[in-house]
Amino acid sequence: NAGVTQTPKFQVLKTGQSMTLQCAQDMNHNSMYWYRQDPGMGLRLIYYSASEGTTDKGEVPNGYNVSRLNKREFSLRLESAAPSQTSVYFCASSRDRGDYEQYFGPGTRLTVT
Amino acid sequence: QKEVEQNSGPLSVPEGAIASLNCTYSDRVSQSFFWYRQYSGKSPELIMSIYSNGDKEDGRFTAQLNKASQYVSLLIRDSQPSDSATYLCAVFGGSNYKLTFGKGTLLTVNP
Numbered sequence: 001n002a003g004v005t006q007t008p009k010f011q012v013l014k015t016g017q018s019m020t021l022q023c024a025q026d027m028n029h030n031s032m033y034w035y036r037q038d039p040g041m042g043l044r045l046i047y048y049s050a051s052e053g054t055t056d057k058g059e060v061p062n063g064y065n066v067s068r069l070n071k072r073e074f075s076l077r078l079e080s081a082a083p084s085q086t087s088v089y090f091c092a093s094s095r096d097r098g099d100y101e102q103y104f105g106p107g108t109r110l111t112v113t
Numbered sequence: 114q115k116e117v118e119q120n121s122g123p124l125s126v127p128e129g130a131i132a133s134l135n136c137t138y139s140d141r142v143s144q145s146f147f148w149y150r151q152y153s154g155k156s157p158e159l160i161m162s163i164y165s166n167g168d169k170e171d172g173r174f175t176a177q178l179n180k181a182s183q184y185v186s187l188l189i190r191d192s193q194p195s196d197s198a199t200y201l202c203a204v205f206g207g208s209n210y211k212l213t214f215g216k217g218t219l220l221t222v223n224p
Contacts, residue, residue, distance in 0.1 A: 042216035043157070043201070058211070090156055098205075101147065102212060104156040 002026055004105035006091050012111045013081040021076040021108050023091030031097045032074035034058075034066060036087040037107075043090070049074055050097035081112045116140075117204050119215035127223050132189040134218050136202030139183065144206035146178055146185045151199045151217065161187060192222045 004025045013019055025032065034046040045058030049068040063085060065077045074093075078085060089108045094100040116139040126132045134148075145164050149157035163169045163176040163185065175188040185204075189196055199217040 040216070043214040045211060048211075101159050101162055102203075103159065104149075107156050 004091055004093055004103055006089075006105040006108050008108060009106065010109050012113065013078075014113055015082060017081050018077065018079050019081065019110075020078075021089055021091075021110075022073070023075065023105055024073045025091075025093040025103075025105075026072065027093060027095075027103065028071070029093035029095050029103075030071070031094045031100075032068065033092040033094075033102065034064075034074070034076045035090045035092065036060065037090060038087050046076065046089075048097070078110075081110075083112045086110060086112045117202055117213050117215040119200075119202050119218045121216060122219040123221050124218055125221045125223060126192050128192060128194060130192050130222075132192045132196065132220055132222070134187040134189075134200050134202075134220065136185045136187075136204075136215055137183055138185070138202075138204045138213075140204070140206060141180075141183065142206055143180075143183075143204045145204070146176070147203040147205070147212075148174075148176060148187045149201040149203060149214075151201060153198075157201055189220075192220075194222045194224050196220060197222050 007022045030051045033048040035043045047066040049055045052071045067075045091105040092102040094102045118137045148161040150160045151157045161176040163178045169176045173190045177186045199219050201217045202215040205212045
């Protein structure tokens with residue numbers, strides 16, 4: 001039981017390049033989330049998927065797109081990376097949207113030059 | 114706008130002491146409260162959840178909730194150097210139905 005997994009662990013992009021961050025969970029959770037964490041800013045929600053087939057914007061969605069591929073997988077895409085998107089990205093999942101506990105993946109450290 | 118406030122620290126305690134971490138929140142209709150521990154370079158790890166007023170104990174950890182004062186705290190008894198980490202308070206509830214995190218308190222336990 002791996003919990004929440006993310007790939008890649010590290011990535012360096014040039015400004016304007018695109019990439020997709022992958023996330024998968026094996027806990028049979030319905031809800032999944034993407035956060036970014038920046039020094040002094042804490043964790044901020046980018047997008048979430050309350051259930052398979054639905055996605056909604058979080059606090060900082062600009063510059064990102066998401067796809068809930070199936071119940072297990074939730075990907076985050078940067079179409080045209082900008083230096084402001086340099087951050088650590090965490091995927092999380094919970095049993096349902098609501099007051100259920102969220103469990104985090106190991107994170108992706110992204111640098112945009 | 115829902116806010117969760119934590120003292121950024123660092124909070125430094127000697128080994129064996131009680132570490133007290135505090136969190137206040139602004140949204141009165143918040144329902145659920147969580148404490149996450151995050152080691153440097155690692156992901157947040159859920160260590161406590163509390164849903165009703167009072168204390169909840171789990172091993173060396175005690176979470177305390179006072180909804181009237183909009184205050185939640187985490188006590189760590191017999192602190193160990195391995196407890197050195199950033200502790201994130203997270204609050205769920207309100208109309209936007211999302212989990213909001215504080216910026217975290219850095220705890221250092223000195224041997």
